[in-house]
Amino acid sequence: MAYFEVRDLHVYYGAIHALKGISLRVEEGEIVTLIGANGAGKTTTLRAISGLVRPRSGQILFEGEDLLRYKPHEIVTQKRVIHVPEGRRVFARMTVEENLYMGAFTRTDRDKVEEDLERVYQLFPRLKERRRQLAGTLSGGEQQMLAIGRGLMAAPRLLLMDEPSMGLAPILVESIFETIQEINKQGTTILLVEQNAHMALQIAHRGYVLRTGEIVLHDTAENLRANEMVQKTYLGMA
Amino acid sequence: MLERLRYRLRYISGTDIALWIVAALLLTMIVVGSYNILTEGRYTGRQWLDFVISGLAQGSIYALIALGYTMVYGILFMINFAHGEVFMSGPFTAYFLAEYLKQKGMFQSHPLLALLLVMLLSMLVSTVIAVSLERLAYRPLRGAPRLVPLITAIGASFFLQYTFRGLYTPGFKAYPEVEPLKGTWVFFPNSLHLEIERMLIAVFVSSVLLLILLYAFVQFTKTGRAIRAVAEDQQAAALMGVDVDHTISVTFAVGGAAAGAAGVFYALMFRQVNYFMGFFPGLKAFTAAVLGGIGNLPGAMLGGLFLGVFESVGPSLFLEGLGVPAAYQLKDAIAFTMLVLFLIFRPTGILGERLAKRA
Ligand SMILES: Nc1ncnc2c1ncn2[C@@H]1O[C@H](COP(=O)(O)OP(=O)(O)OP(=O)(O)O)[C@@H](O)[C@H]1O
Numbered sequence A: 001m002a003y004f005e006v007r008d009l010h011v012y013y014g015a016i017h018a019l020k021g022i023s024l025r026v027e028e029g030e031i032v033t034l035i036g037a038n039g040a041g042k043t044t045t046l047r048a049i050s051g052l053v054r055p056r057s058g059q060i061l062f063e064g065e066d067l068l069r070y071k072p073h074e075i076v077t078q079k080r081v082i083h084v085p086e087g088r089r090v091f092a093r094m095t096v097e098e099n100l101y102m103g104a105f106t107r108t109d110r111d112k113v114e115e116d117l118e119r120v121y122q123l124f125p126r127l128k129e130r131r132r133q134l135a136g137t138l139s140g141g142e143q144q145m146l147a148i149g150r151g152l153m154a155a156p157r158l159l160l161m162d163e164p165s166m167g168l169a170p171i172l173v174e175s176i177f178e179t180i181q182e183i184n185k186q187g188t189t190i191l192l193v194e195q196n197a198h199m200a201l202q203i204a205h206r207g208y209v210l211r212t213g214e215i216v217l218h219d220t221a222e223n224l225r226a227n228e229m230v231q232k233t234y235l236g237m238a
Numbered sequence B: 001m002l003e004r005l006r007y008r009l010r011y012i013s014g015t016d017i018a019l020w021i022v023a024a025l026l027l028t029m030i031v032v033g034s035y036n037i038l039t040e041g042r043y044t045g046r047q048w049l050d051f052v053i054s055g056l057a058q059g060s061i062y063a064l065i066a067l068g069y070t071m072v073y074g075i076l077f078m079i080n081f082a083h084g085e086v087f088m089s090g091p092f093t094a095y096f097l098a099e100y101l102k103q104k105g106m107f108q109s110h111p112l113l114a115l116l117l118v119m120l121l122s123m124l125v126s127t128v129i130a131v132s133l134e135r136l137a138y139r140p141l142r143g144a145p146r147l148v149p150l151i152t153a154i155g156a157s158f159f160l161q162y163t164f165r166g167l168y169t170p171g172f173k174a175y176p177e178v179e180p181l182k183g184t185w186v187f188f189p190n191s192l193h194l195e196i197e198r199m200l201i202a203v204f205v206s207s208v209l210l211l212i213l214l215y216a217f218v219q220f221t222k223t224g225r226a227i228r229a230v231a232e233d234q235q236a237a238a239l240m241g242v243d244v245d246h247t248i249s250v251t252f253a254v255g256g257a258a259a260g261a262a263g264v265f266y267a268l269m270f271r272q273v274n275y276f277m278g279f280f281p282g283l284k285a286f287t288a289a290v291l292g293g294i295g296n297l298p299g300a301m302l303g304g305l306f307l308g309v310f311e312s313v314g315p316s317l318f319l320e321g322l323g324v325p326a327a328y329q330l331k332d333a334i335a336f337t338m339l340v341l342f343l344i345f346r347p348t349g350i351l352g353e354r355l356a357k358r359a
């Protein structure tokens, strides 16, 4: 039994067939990346997993149990499958620290929450400096750090990340990916959606390539980096 | 400098000019009216103070009702036009308990305890009505275009009015008097000799305490944080593990409880209840919520107090000086003129948007 597995998932938006039967799997401790062009269906996949869209058919299994039975908030409270959404979506009118506590909203293990807060501040010292600042006044990069930190505050057993590098300066992209790798080394399983295939394939163990709602390729990250089609289409090599 | 002025002038339309002329005229009227009445000395300082104090008491009731409008708007972006009926349902139902307690002699022997019981029942009924309204009428329409829940709210408002009319008959019912709140209290008897009606003080003080309590609830409790999170971004809140539907119910419950309390204060001040009693206070409180910037909690509170004082002082101050007979009859006209002016000139309300919307 896989730690996390998606089987033959179909999602429609009205008449649009956004996911045409995709299957993928993530083992405990892995970073798995899902790469693909704009509109391929990456965000839709994550939204289906966290319950924000209802699939037409298929299964989403976490430790063998189907998540489709659960509402979005139950997936967080009962399964600790945590989604760091596309475009950050931090609570602009709350302070940085309030946002981080929102991440831990459903947790009851207070001592561990405080430990995790310290850990987030260690990963992102910038957030600690700005803990009393309203999140809406943070820069884009700082908001991304906050969104990731907020996800970590939920003590995720599976962390779904949607394009954490979007809109960041190259130097910051590098450091965000290093942080993601660090988070994984500290024991968090990650499903990483990215358009920046170059960086994603450097830190991931395995990867899936999504094209217009279908998985067209999956392999170890190393093999994908060497794959001619991937190089041409997603890594921009001639 | 001149360049900039010319540049800005190019973007001013005829409608803008007409509107500014209207505003200037109104402002002149206000200034002239106030000047006349103040120089004429028709009212003493003490009388003005009385206007302000009864305005504050009335305004604190508006503020409590406005809380419900503004919280529901903040979370669902809909105007709950049936909120006036939520406000009516509590005190109207609790009237029967009050009557019963009066017959049993409790209003005479333990007046404040009796009042507390009436208050709790009123808050409970208003809360139940508010929560049911959301559950049965609004929730099924979530995601529909904004006009749909608005029309539903108006329908629900009539439905509730006529249901309560049918249940409790259409006549006015007189609330019992509360002995300890009759008469006046005198402050600084030796110097200022400030004599104020006890009822006004009681209503104002308890309303303000309740407002502070509710504000603290939203600002500092976990449930309050959930409400604020859902108000900002429902999906993001769900991704934090917040039960969005439950949080929306709680929001309606808080607004309902505040309206139920306000209803008893209103019934005590005006000594009567009936099925239509929610209509005008509801509209006024909506105005107050707009004045304060709808969706903004402290704004609704300030807006309520401001409106209460404005419509209490306004008729005498602005209109009588212009020779308007029976100016006090025009206090509703003043309140709603102000609503229209705010919607035109400052739709974000007194406090404005506290933070620009995220891009
Ligand atoms: N709410 C929606 N209603 C209708 N169609 C939608 C909706 N959301 C997404 N789609 C469509 O589904 C397809 C997949 O969208 P999705 O957001 O999953 O793509 P993506 O891979 O995340 O793209 P990007 O890299 O640009 O974020 C697109 O064709 C998109 O237009």
Ligand SMILES: [Mg+2]
Residues within 6 Å of the ligand: A042, A043, A044, A086, A162
């Ligand atoms: Mg996307």
